[in-house]
Amino acid sequence: MNRWLPRPALTLLLAVVWLLLANSLSLGQALLGLFLGWAIPLLVPGFLIPVPAIRRPLRLLAFVGRVIADIVVANLHVAKLVLGPRGSLRPAFVEVPVEIGDEFVLAVLTSIVSLTPGTVSAGLSPDRRVLLLHVLDAPDPDEVVAQVKARYEAPLLEIFACSRS
Numbered sequence: 001m002n003r004w005l006p007r008p009a010l011t012l013l014l015a016v017v018w019l020l021l022a023n024s025l026s027l028g029q030a031l032l033g034l035f036l037g038w039a040i041p042l043l044v045p046g047f048l049i050p051v052p053a054i055r056r057p058l059r060l061l062a063f064v065g066r067v068i069a070d071i072v073v074a075n076l077h078v079a080k081l082v083l084g085p086r087g088s089l090r091p092a093f094v095e096v097p098v099e100i101g102d103e104f105v106l107a108v109l110t111s112i113v114s115l116t117p118g119t120v121s122a123g124l125s126p127d128r129r130v131l132l133l134h135v136l137d138a139p140d141p142d143e144v145v146a147q148v149k150a151r152y153e154a155p156l157l158e159i160f161a162c163s164r165s
Helices: 008-022 027-043 057-083 103-115 141-159
Strands: 092-097 119-124 130-135
Touching: 008 027, 057 103, 057 141, 092 141, 103 119, 103 130, 103 141, 130 141
Parallel strands: none
Antiparallel strands: 092 130, 119 130
């Protein structure tokens, strides 16, 4: 925005996170949260990556709902797998080719995959075109690739104004 308030959305987010961590809505905590939200972006601009513009905000809301639902379903699936017979697990490392060229959106994709129980982002190729996932139960690795690309990568490319690699 300007040099005194470079990232207003981040400032508000950090203030809200501070209030949640402090577990208090007192005036002092609110002012401290706003101060931290203002000071942190000013002190660490070199560590913050640019966030691409959001082209489809309503699609973003639907996508967040889908991710939350996927996390709940994956929790139930992992509980079933862990409590079931041990021989039924088929862990695997799966390489997912990615088209996302923006590092922020790529970080969002890797975070979503890691937040979903049963999958973890294990690595990224040096050219940032292949995401390595560890999947707790992968009877068909090609299905895992198709699911990640269809459920997460394609919507992210649609939501954010970012380049394809």
